[in-house]
Amino acid sequence: MALVRVISSDGAAFLVSQRLAKRSGKLKTEIETFRKSSDNSEAQPEIRIVTIRAEILRLVLQWLQQHQNDPVLPANQNEQDGRGDAEMGQSQWDRDFLAPMDLGIVMELILAANHLEVKGLLDITCKLVESKITGRTVDEIRTAFKLKSDFKGNEEEQTRLENRWCVEN
Amino acid sequence: MGTQVLQRPADTKELIKDITVNGCPNGFLISGQAIPETVVELILSKVPVEDLLKCNLVCKAWRNLISRKSLWKICFDDNKANWNTVPEHVRDKPNGWMVLYAQLRNEILSKNYIKNPSGHRQFEGWTIFSNGGDQWRVEEEPHGSDPLPNLDIPFFGIDEDKSCFTSSFGWCSKYYIVNLWREGLTPELMKLMLPFKIKCSQMYTARFDCGGVFDWELRLLDSEEKRLCQHKAPRIEVPAIMEWQTAEFAFEFGSDDEELLKDLQYLVFIHEGKDTQFWAGHYGMKFARSCVTFECLYSQPENSSSVEPPETFGKDGGVSTIVRSGRYW
The missing domain is CATH 1.20.1280 (Monooxygenase)
Structure with missing residues (x-):
């Protein structure tokens, strides 16, 4: 079985099968680039991911492992008519996987999924974050995400007014 | 320390x-x-x-x-x-x-604003203001005429679409009010959509043994239910035929109509029909698939003359009953 070494920003190396790694768009490209530039077709590729630390990389690989037999979703689904992200739903495994994570970890995971081009993981993590927006007040959202209102003067009032254009109150 | x-x-x-x-x-x-x-x-x-x-x-x-x-x-x-x-x-x-x-x-641009277009929920949503002869009735399958044709129109569900409203030997009139704001169409959105048109259509037929006649129109009302304008379609009289036909017209709105849209809140779809023989029972005009839709236009309408100044409705039936109903419009 062809393997690849994936190294996290803090130097931890993960040895995974290339078949599994290629389910990440980014790793697939890296492996192919390595193949082209290497004379020895048997050489084991080594890929450094300088933006992802070991704890997060482990989670991504764990998720890939669990979902290794899923159909690979195209990174950009917009042109596709068929099933949307919402349709994909979450398995019980995914729910258990995400349950213990705090928002900071989820955000790191989102960034990792985005960077490594793992569409399925990006979808479920974004969906989790969405659930912290839906049904909350504006202030609660700002608090949950540590965001600050940066509206000046009457900008916020103007936005409120424009919102009323969209829907009858 | x-x-x-x-x-x-x-x-x-x-x-x-x-x-x-x-x-x-x-x-x-x-x-x-x-x-x-x-x-x-x-x-x-x-x-x-x-x-x-x-x-x-x-x-x-x-x-x-x-x-x-x-x-x-x-x-x-x-x-x-x-x-x-x-x-x-x-x-x-x-x-x-x-x-x-x-x-x-x-779904402001992909729905029929009339929710009970063919009577599959009896007269729900409709207000009868003239019930002449033996009165309006809903026929689950049209009597004395063809069944409604299969149409590939997304606005009509198949199960909802077998029935029709049937009139009698005296004028039978009814209307359906659409509250555009509640349907998600605020004045600001309509302004954004300009130019656009409001399309009205319905299917009609008489019976194999008796002709029929009908009028129909659309009125636009402001938030106080005062009439802003109307479109009255020409009267249609049909001989004894049993084949369903479609009548349609459209209101076009261009940038000249911004003022009017500021106040527009209600649409009133009105139709009235009867038979031409004065026969007891339900030999009058049949109506189905009443439909009001909104469609964006790519260019300004050449003139907005389809928007007529208010005039009285119904030459021999409608007007008096509308006055009696105590509405402004």
Whole structure:
């Protein structure tokens, strides 16, 4: 079985099968680039991911492992008519996987999924974050995400007014 | 004993510095993580459309994302909604996203505003103001005429679409009021959609053994139910035929009509019919698939002359009964 070494920003190396790694768009490209530039077709590729630390990389690989037999979703689904992200739903495994994570970890995971081009993981993590927006007040959202209102003067009032254009109150 | 240095509360300047770390504007820094714009967009696109307006108020960066077409494209795809229902030139307008919002939430450009178009729920939603002869009735399958043809029109469900309204030997009239605001079409949205048209259509037939006659019209009312304008279609008289036909007309609105749209809140779809033989029973005109839809236009209507000044309705029946119903219009 062809393997690849994936190294996290803090130097931890993960040895995974290339078949599994290629389910990440980014790793697939890296492996192919390595193949082209290497004379020895048997050489084991080594890929450094300088933006992802070991704890997060482990989670991504764990998720890939669990979902290794899923159909690979195209990174950009917009042109596709068929099933949307919402349709994909979450398995019980995914729910258990995400349950213990705090928002900071989820955000790191989102960034990792985005960077490594793992569409399925990006979808479920974004969906989790969405659930912290839906049904909350504006202030609660700002608090949950540590965001600050940066509206000046009457900008916020103007936005409120424009919102009323969209829907009858 | 060391001196304790109390931290001075951050003044506004420092706060601003605090929220733009490494050139990452507020809104893309969520829970301390700098999130690329495309990912924030993806997160927001998963928020149910009813909740999205609220996100507009969180911060400027989110508001900007919500006004972008790319976010709405993802929402449309996720909801399997047809992106092209809102034409490109409308999507590209400043605030064009509002039409996308209204389409996704209320299907403003892809629905029949008449909810009970053929009587499958009896007279629900309709107000009868003239019940001449042996009165209106709903026929679950048309008597004495062809069944309704199969039509490939998305507005009509198959099960809802076998029945019809049948009139009698005296004028039978009824109307259906649409509250546009409640249906998701606010004056500002209509202004954004300009130029557009309101399309009205219905199917009608007589019986194999008796002719029929009918009038129909659409009225536009303001929020106090005062008439703004109307379109009265020419009277149609048909011999004894049993084949269903479609009648339609359209109101076109251009930039000259902005003033009128400011007040427009209600549409009233009116039809009245009877037979031509004065036969007891239900030999009168049959109606089905009453339909009012909105459609964006690509260019200004040449003139808005389809919008007529108010005139009295119904030459021999409608007008007196409308007055009796105590409405302004």
